[in-house]
Amino acid sequence: MIATFMKLAVGALLFCAAFASSSLPAAAAAAASPPERIEKTDVVGTAFRLTFSSGKVLQGKELVGATLSLRLSGDAVAHRVRIDDIVTDSRDPDGEVLLHKVTVVDGRTPVELCDPDPDGNRWMFPLKGQWNSEGKMISQSGFTLTCSAGAQGKCVRFGYKPWKTLSDGTDLAEYHRACVNMVRADYCGDRATTRTGMKIDIYDDRGIQREAESSGSDELSFEAGWSTAGAVCVAHTRVPDRMTLDGLQRSCPRLANRLGSVLCTAQNAKTGLFGKALIFNRSH
Incomplete structure (x- = not known):
């Protein structure tokens, strides 16, 4: 979406x-x-x-x-x-x-x-x-x-209702926490790095939100996979003047070998190479 x-x-x-x-x-x-x-x-x-x-x-x-x-x-x-x-x-x-x-x-x-x-x-x-x-x-x-x-409110309205458990036992509270990190561009789970007016595409592994089709100059690229702790890997940062990949490498040691579009692909994030990602997003 x-x-x-x-x-x-x-x-x-x-x-x-x-x-x-x-x-x-x-x-x-x-x-x-x-x-x-x-x-x-x-x-x-x-x-x-x-x-x-x-x-x-x-x-x-x-x-x-x-x-x-x-x-x-x-x-x-x-x-x-x-x-x-x-x-x-x-x-x-x-x-x-x-x-x-x-x-x-x-x-x-x-x-x-x-x-x-x-x-x-x-x-x-x-x-x-x-x-x-x-x-x-x-x-x-x-x-x-x-x-x-x-x-918190946006993520509830996206469908990640923290009070709900799916029929297979999936706890949506975890998806809600991952979504909050994603909305805030909180890669390390310690501070927000986004800003007003950012356009992103949100999707997940349960089909609650589905990846949108992109076309032309408005095409978005994979940014990160997200867990309750923050990002599991980061292909590019959403707002480079607030956080860069180099800055993440210095400030968030757990992401040091999970940065850049070569390592952090949507496929790698989905297959759990860097740990379990619940939510994914694309951005400019």
Whole structure:
């Protein structure tokens, strides 16, 4: 699949917390006879699920209009966040991904969360676990509000859903981590080297994303195969003024003998010559 990344939002992690309180939308409030408390907050896929003291459960689109009190990880101050809309992602053939429009309503002027994604939308959704600003999962507990403009959010929308396991036991969480490295051009698994406006072709060994046909002056060439640790080999770097093959050889010893288009071919990456690659990409 060809994708153009208009903005790489490395700060996709916004809130990691449990609900401190919740103001429900009118329909949900009417359905929840007072007094009721939120006993449990879960994230299922990309949907919130609230369990109340009466046993009532509200989740997904039922929470449109709710105002939530969320606390930043390590922050004692709670922030009031309103869910303005929730829609099913039209790109998801399974209809599992829910996109949320969210606004911070702490101050006089509401502030919409998230930078615009390549389509100009400011969607976000929750994911179980916590990620740091480098796109790495640091905890299985809690949840993260992930922007569609960020690497974590993009990779979910590409089909690499970290909560899913395929029928043959394949854990898509590993594909999601490999995809985050690929989006960030994080070859050594330690820092992003991409920039705004990069056009790449993404594909994998499971057919979740398929290699696009290329033609004419727009032809892309194989860049790298990707694993949960970063690249398994690199044919060429995506943004040479941010990282070169020579720079990779110096800064990432494990890639020293896996660099250049002679050694790092799509075939070598696919056959596991340099280790198991889950995702592949082409770029200019």
